[in-house]
Amino acid sequence: MISLGLRAHDYGTGTPAHIAQKLAAYKPDCIQLALAKSFPFIQEKPGQITPGLAQHIRDAFAQYHINIAVLGCYINPIHPDPKQKELSLQRFEEHLRFARDFGCAIVGTETGSCNADCSYHPKSQSESAFLELVDSIRRLADTAEKYGTIVGIEGVAHHHTIHSYEKMVRLLELVNSANVQVIYDPVNFFPLGQCTRQHELMEKAFEMFGDKIVAVHCKDFVIENGKKEGDLPSGTGEFDHAYLLNWLAREKPLIHTILENTNSENIHQVQAFMRHQLKNI
Numbered sequence: 553m554i555s556l557g558l559r560a561h562d563y564g565t566g567t568p569a570h571i572a573q574k575l576a577a578y579k580p581d582c583i584q585l586a587l588a589k590s591f592p593f594i595q596e597k598p599g600q601i602t603p604g605l606a607q608h609i610r611d612a613f614a615q616y617h618i619n620i621a622v623l624g625c626y627i628n629p630i631h632p633d634p635k636q637k638e639l640s641l642q643r644f645e646e647h648l649r650f651a652r653d654f655g656c657a658i659v660g661t662e663t664g665s666c667n668a669d670c671s672y673h674p675k676s677q678s679e680s681a682f683l684e685l686v687d688s689i690r691r692l693a694d695t696a697e698k699y700g701t702i703v704g705i706e707g708v709a710h711h712h713t714i715h716s717y718e719k720m721v722r723l724l725e726l727v728n729s730a731n732v733q734v735i736y737d738p739v740n741f742f743p744l745g746q747c748t749r750q751h752e753l754m755e756k757a758f759e760m761f762g763d764k765i766v767a768v769h770c771k772d773f774v775i776e777n778g779k780k781e782g783d784l785p786s787g788t789g790e791f792d793h794a795y796l797l798n799w800l801a802r803e804k805p806l807i808h809t810i811l812e813n814t815n816s817e818n819i820h821q822v823q824a825f826m827r828h829q830l831k832n833i
Contacts (some may be wrong), residue, residue, distance in 0.1 A: 554799035557621055558809045558819070559784035561589035567614060568612035576616035578819050583613065583811045584625030584660070584767075585664035587647075598642040601712035606653030620656040622704060622767050623647050623809035628664035628692040630681055630713060632721035636668070637688075644703075651701045658767055658808075659696075662721075663714040672711035684715060686726050686798045689741065704735040707745045717741065717760050724757045724764060734761050735760065737769035737812075739791055744780045747773065751795055756797060765804060770796070770826075785813045787825030794829050801833045820826055 558580045560571055571590055575583060587594040587601075587609075594600060625647045631637035647659040663685055666673040675681055693701045705723065706716035714720050724732060736771060738754055740743040746753060772789030786793060800807055814822050 553805050554797060554830060555581040555619075555621070555806050555808050556823075557584060557619075557808055559583065559617065559624070559810060559812060560585045561624075561706065562812075563589055563816065565592050566610045566692075567591070571677055572612040572616055575613075575618060578823070580618060582808050583658075583812070584619035584621040584622040584624050585620050587652075589624070592724045596643065598639060598646045601646050601650045601750055603650060603653045606650045610653065610655045614655070615820050619808075620654045622660045622810065623651055623654060623656050624661075625626060626661050627694075628668065628670050628677075629661065630664045630666060632666055632668055636651045641688060641691060645695045645718065648681045648692065648695045648701045648703070649699050654742050655754060655765050656737070657700075657706045658733070660706060660708045660767070662708055663712045670712065671787060674738075676711065677715055681713050682719065682723075686723060686771065689723065689729050689732060693727050693729035693732050697729060701731065702766060703729075703732045705732060705788070706735040706737055706740065706769070708737075708740045715746045717757055721760050733766040735765045735767045735769060736765045737771070739771050739782045739795055740769070742773065742782070744775075744778075747780060747790070752793055753797070754796060758803070765807070768796070768800060768804075768807060769812050770809050783813050785818050785822045786811055787822055791827070794832060797829055798833055801830075 562584045563574050574589040588596045625644045627640035627644050651659055664670055665676040666681055696703050707720050709715050770786050772786050772791045774789040
């Protein structure tokens, strides 16, 4: 009842045929594909994607029955350099235009920071930063509506512009487009001081924007020395995967669920863990 996938860029770089063959060994149902991270011939600039390129990449993965679930185009929608921000928005719009040629509907991004590298900046959670983000996402929504694709928004607690459930809901309401939806990463939304409330926090997310969730990122976390390490592969930490998977199987059957932070050394262990979790649903 769950479509389990991998991030292609966790398995190195190469040609589409090479990456597809490498991933095929692990039999993922789907992948999240960040073009510039997987293919050295793609740069982080607009103007490179064509239907021919997209269809070539789609077919390379389709040969192994691997679906491209999400195109990762993680930009900073409130980049402090106006020129860089404009180029990033153009690149995202280009992904939206050609996503269907990849056999994909969703193009995903996080929500940025007032720092160019998306690190913590106190102004990122200000009203002005939020409204700037709304303008950027509304622009992307206009493109998504024209091409029948989806802007997938991923929030991150503490340091990104969308750092809380309330901000996520407000963004969705102000942009007011069915073509803007949520890529939900539960661990991203667990503030350090509230990690013991993970069931409550997940239920709150399901209640507030569960109907908008179109893809899920799955990973783990631990608390060590008073700090949260939230970039661990599933099954190696404290996250209650069964709780999430039960809700997904019931409310979002066959939703694309992307495993993060896997590699050729740990993937078999992570997949075995996930299969065990899914057996108990």
